[in-house]
Amino acid sequence: MENNASTRFCIVRHGETDWNARQRMQGHKNLPLNPEGIRQSWKLCRYFTKRTIDVIYSSDLMRAHHTAIPISETLKLPINLLPQLRERNYGRCEGMTRSEAASLYPEDARALHERNSGYVIPGGGESLEQHQRRILDCIEELAGRHAGQNILLVTHGGVLDIIYRRVSGMALENPRDFPIPNAGINWLVINGAHWRITQWAETSCLQPSPSAETDVYF
Numbered sequence: 001m002e003n004n005a006s007t008r009f010c011i012v013r014h015g016e017t018d019w020n021a022r023q024r025m026q027g028h029k030n031l032p033l034n035p036e037g038i039r040q041s042w043k044l045c046r047y048f049t050k051r052t053i054d055v056i057y058s059s060d061l062m063r064a065h066h067t068a069i070p071i072s073e074t075l076k077l078p079i080n081l082l083p084q085l086r087e088r089n090y091g092r093c094e095g096m097t098r099s100e101a102a103s104l105y106p107e108d109a110r111a112l113h114e115r116n117s118g119y120v121i122p123g124g125g126e127s128l129e130q131h132q133r134r135i136l137d138c139i140e141e142l143a144g145r146h147a148g149q150n151i152l153l154v155t156h157g158g159v160l161d162i163i164y165r166r167v168s169g170m171a172l173e174n175p176r177d178f179p180i181p182n183a184g185i186n187w188l189v190i191n192g193a194h195w196r197i198t199q200w201a202e203t204s205c206l207q208p209s210p211s212a213e214t215d216v217y218f
Helices: 035-049 060-075 098-104 106-114 128-145 155-166
Strands: 007-013 057-058 078-082 148-157 185-191 194-202
Touching: 007 060, 007 128, 007 155, 035 060, 057 060, 057 128, 060 078, 060 148, 128 185, 148 194, 155 185, 155 194
Parallel strands: 007 148, 057 078, 057 148
Antiparallel strands: 007 185, 185 194
């Protein structure tokens, strides 16, 4: 049962990038939002005009940081950048599609396809287990630091994947069967060891505003 010590996380995936659209593995590559991603970041502001947020954290990668900036301006709160909230590091496969990786590095591609949780991608990459530990340690630390508060996290699809699996008990090796849309809004409540998702993959704020024929973004 939720109480005053619960920490409530609003977790937002960054807006779209060109590599998202082309299904390229981004990992730690520092890519900007594309025009659609910029529009998404401004549309997100509508959602937060009627929400109480106490503190903002973002991955330090550009695509997450730039998604957070319009929300920060709307809420008049600073952004705290955390490298711990980065996407999984895909090592030598970063920048490739899955089919390109299969042609050049078939062992890596097989491990990615089979979700081999212990496989460390060469070239400075991480295993799923390493990524999981990094993310869960970060979330648990923030939950303790901000008990009773509402935290906004702007981060990445792989981070949300880890969080969903922690709540649902789904193994790292199981194929993903849940959506993680760009600029999707997700709510997580943590009270001690109990994690509970109260909203997932909410994107209604990204639709055109019903009060105007045209949305304008600066």
